[in-house]
Amino acid sequence: MSTGTLLAIIIPAAVVIALIALAVALNTRRRSRLRDRFGPEYDRTVDDAGSKRAAEHDLDAREKRHASLDIHPLSSGTRDRYAQEWSGVQEEFVDRPQDAVHDADQLVTALMRERGYPTEGYEQQMRDLSVEHGRTLEHYRAAHEINALSGSSQRATTEQLRGAMVHYRALFDELLSNGDQPGPSRA
Numbered sequence: 001m002s003t004g005t006l007l008a009i010i011i012p013a014a015v016v017i018a019l020i021a022l023a024v025a026l027n028t029r030r031r032s033r034l035r036d037r038f039g040p041e042y043d044r045t046v047d048d049a050g051s052k053r054a055a056e057h058d059l060d061a062r063e064k065r066h067a068s069l070d071i072h073p074l075s076s077g078t079r080d081r082y083a084q085e086w087s088g089v090q091e092e093f094v095d096r097p098q099d100a101v102h103d104a105d106q107l108v109t110a111l112m113r114e115r116g117y118p119t120e121g122y123e124q125q126m127r128d129l130s131v132e133h134g135r136t137l138e139h140y141r142a143a144h145e146i147n148a149l150s151g152s153s154q155r156a157t158t159e160q161l162r163g164a165m166v167h168y169r170a171l172f173d174e175l176l177s178n179g180d181q182p183g184p185s186r187a
Contacts, residue, residue, distance in 0.1 A: 034059050041134035066131035071116040082111055097161040104168040105147050111175050136170045143167035
């Protein structure tokens with residue numbers, strides 16, 4: 001075999017291998033970025049979607065939708081007002097824990113709306129929040145589940161209701177504290 005023939009085989013093969021390596025590296029970087037951004041929500045989405053490729057497509061779509069939303073900071077007066085309202089809800093827990101959990105849910109929803117998140121439909125709320133709040137989203141799910149339980153024929157225990165308040169507080173604090181600064185994707 002002549003040198004020219006060998007080069008005609010080796011060079012295209014090397015180019016193909018380099019392109020495959022580049023594609024793998026870019027995919028690995030994208031996957032790592034999505035894992036960092038979404039935290040535990042990444043794995044949950046992979047489980048729900050059945051494959052990493054489908055999950056990553058879904059997470060990319062969430063990011064695109066989130067970028068189109070008008071998520072905005074809160075004024076210091078608005079943050080103070082919400083903090084006072086939260087204190088009132090916590091005080092209410094002593095005498096009426098079930099009502100306090102319901103009010104905590106409504107207050108978190110109002111805070112989402114104030115920040116610019118759409119609040120129609122629980123599943124869409126979860127998808128929209130997952131982009132910047134993926135690490136605290138499990139708290140919101142747990143609180144929502146307990147709140148739904150307390151409104152059904154079953155009754156949540158006082159300890160479960162207390163747990164719901166703690167879970168709501170995690171997302172509430174994050175929404176409140178991130179209200180005056182951009183999230184990690186907006187730097």
